[in-house]
Every structure is written in C-alpha cells, then in structure tokens.
Amino acid sequence: MELILEIIMIPAVLATIKILVIILMFAMPLGTVLTLMERKWSAMIQDRVGPNRANIGKFTGHGALHLAADGLKSIFKEDTMPKGADGFLYFIAPFFGLIAGVATFAIIPLAGPIGDFTFQVTDIEPGLLFIFAITSLSVYGAVLAGTSSNSKFALLGGTRASAQMISYEVFMGLALMGIFMVYGTTRVSGIVDGQNEYWFGSLIPMWGVFTQPLGFVLFFTALVAETKRAPFDA
Structure with missing residues (x-):
C-alpha cells in the first residue's frame, strides 16, 4: 500500500491521475449536462416541450435519457x-x-x-x-x-x-x-x-x-x- 502511494505521489503520475479525474468526472459530464440544459431552456423560451422521447418504459427523466441516446447514436454512426x-x-x-x-x-x-x-x-x-x-x-x-x-x-x-x-x-x-x-x-x-x-x-x-x-x-x-x-x- 505504501508503495502504491509513493507511486501515486510521483509528479508525473499524480498529474496524469488529475487529468483523468478532471476529464472523466467533470469536463465531459459538464458538457453533457449543459447540452441538456440548453435544449430544455431553449424549448421553454420557444414554448416547446423539448427532448422527451427517449424513455425506459414510462420513465423519461425529463429528457435526461437523451444524453445516453445521443451518445450511443454518435458511437454507432458511420465514419x-x-x-x-x-x-x-x-x-x-x-x-x-x-x-x-x-x-x-x-x-x-x-x-x-x-x-x-x-x-x-x-x-x-x-x-x-x-x-x-x-x-x-x-x-x-x-x-x-x-x-x-x-x-x-x-x-x-x-x-x-x-x-x-x-x-x-x-x-x-x-x-x-x-x-x-x-x-x-x-x-x-x-x-x-x-x-x-x-x-x-x-x-x-x-x-x-x-x-x-x-x-x-x-x-x-x-x-x-x-x-x-x-x-x-x-
């Protein structure tokens, strides 16, 4: 355990861990959440419903499931x-x-x-x-x-x-x-x-x-x- 902590505290390793934490746990989720907020708010301004079609049974998550649906769509798109x-x-x-x-x-x-x-x-x-x-x-x-x-x-x-x-x-x-x-x-x-x-x-x-x-x-x-x-x- 002490060896693992010593390895983690190496500046290059610590910087890499911070980059991964910031990108995977903050930057990318922030982008998806802001995208959903923009779509919902623009719908409210324009008197529309906004994204509400993606669902699991009767659960729509007020459009939150569109984040997963759009991600899957992008992954399987032809390049x-x-x-x-x-x-x-x-x-x-x-x-x-x-x-x-x-x-x-x-x-x-x-x-x-x-x-x-x-x-x-x-x-x-x-x-x-x-x-x-x-x-x-x-x-x-x-x-x-x-x-x-x-x-x-x-x-x-x-x-x-x-x-x-x-x-x-x-x-x-x-x-x-x-x-x-x-x-x-x-x-x-x-x-x-x-x-x-x-x-x-x-x-x-x-x-x-x-x-x-x-x-x-x-x-x-x-x-x-x-x-x-x-x-x-x-």
Whole structure:
C-alpha cells in the first residue's frame, strides 16, 4: 500500500491521475449536462416541450435519457470521408477543438485541496495567457476541416469560422485586462482567491462580475461569438 502511494505521489503520475479525474468526472459530464440544459431552456423560451422521447418504459427523466441516446447514436454512426479529401488532416481537425476545450481545465482549481491533493493539474503564473494560447488551437481545427475536405463550400465555411474566432479572441483578451488590474495577477488560483474578499463588510463579494460588470458583458458576448451560438451562428 505504501508503495502504491509513493507511486501515486510521483509528479508525473499524480498529474496524469488529475487529468483523468478532471476529464472523466467533470469536463465531459459538464458538457453533457449543459447540452441538456440548453435544449430544455431553449424549448421553454420557444414554448416547446423539448427532448422527451427517449424513455425506459414510462420513465423519461425529463429528457435526461437523451444524453445516453445521443451518445450511443454518435458511437454507432458511420465514419465517412468526402471523396478526394486529405485523410490525415480531415481526421485530426476535430481533435484541435477537443484539446482546446479540455486542456483549459488543467489550470482551473475546481475545488479546495484535500490534504496534499489539489483539484488542479498545475498552477502556473501566466494562467489566463495559457488559456488564450490553448483556445487559439480551435482556429486550426476550423481551418483544417475546411481545407482538407476538398469542398469549396467547406473551405468558405472554415475560413469564415476561423476569421470570426480570431476576431473575437482579441476582443475577449481586451475584456479581461480589467481582471488583471483588479486582482494583480494572471494566475487563475490568485484570481479565485481574490474573489473571496468582500465590499462593505460582507455585503457584496468581489467577484469579477461585480468588479468589472462592463468587462463581463463584453467577455460574455465574445464567448457566445467564439462558440458560434445564436445570434452569431448565421
């Protein structure tokens, strides 16, 4: 048992365990839950029922079973490739989007430490700069997907998507400059710790949304545009 603990505490092994825990137990479940929430909320806004067809007998789980149904559907879908496409680039293009979405969780403290174990893969000083660098990889995914498919329409779509993503990345970075000045650091853990303080005694927490309300609106707008959600999906 002591040998196992010693092996686990090796930095490389511990970092690998943290990555697996964060990806399998937080990042991926969070994506599926947010997808269901978006579908249900958009249905409520549009006066629709929303996802409710997947069921086990009479149990529908208010649409929760659609998460499993959609997962099984994706697993058993046929993997096709357009004629004349560059096979290698065509298949690696989606991984740039996956890496950009998952790698950012490596520097986000998901919870407080339990003993010597921290729910953060690494705590680096240029934390937010690392996030900008990693998320910029998703641009390559859009470009490669468009250029490798041997289709002029896909090329135009990929070019437009990459141009939109690059444009709003600059916008997003400028919106966060106020956060750097308020908390005095780009380390994510330092920014999180800075939000534990309060204004006016314990009345208003010093969250980023309160210290930089205009920056929050600008950042949220850029975030919606980056992910190509409505009204930026046209």
